[in-house]
Amino acid sequence: MFRKCAVCGFTVARQYCHKNRYKEYICRTCQAAGVRFTWPARLRYWRRQTPAIIVLSLAAAILVALAIWALYAFVLGIEAAELHKIFS
Numbered sequence: 001m002f003r004k005c006a007v008c009g010f011t012v013a014r015q016y017c018h019k020n021r022y023k024e025y026i027c028r029t030c031q032a033a034g035v036r037f038t039w040p041a042r043l044r045y046w047r048r049q050t051p052a053i054i055v056l057s058l059a060a061a062i063l064v065a066l067a068i069w070a071l072y073a074f075v076l077g078i079e080a081a082e083l084h085k086i087f088s
């Protein structure tokens with residue numbers, strides 16, 4: 001099983017290269033030189049991830065807002081009930 005290094009373009013055996021999170025294969029030589037990814041792959045990866053991150057953070061923000069609103073309504077409800085008890 002051979003893989004082409006994404007950095008230098010050399011074809012190396014699978015056990016002599018590393019597959020990074022961007023699904024690129026980096027050979028041992030390039031790894032030793034400190035290269036762990038190529039920028040095009042990283043940008044491609046983040047462009048794919050960004051919509052999911054936006055949707056998730058938006059959903060989290062909505063949930064937090066709902067929780068605060070529910071708590072606020074709950075506290076107001078208690079206060080209203082107490083006032084009703086006092087003035088009746």
Ligand SMILES: [Zn+2]
Pocket residue numbers: 005006007008009010026027028029030031
């Ligand atoms: Zn390489």
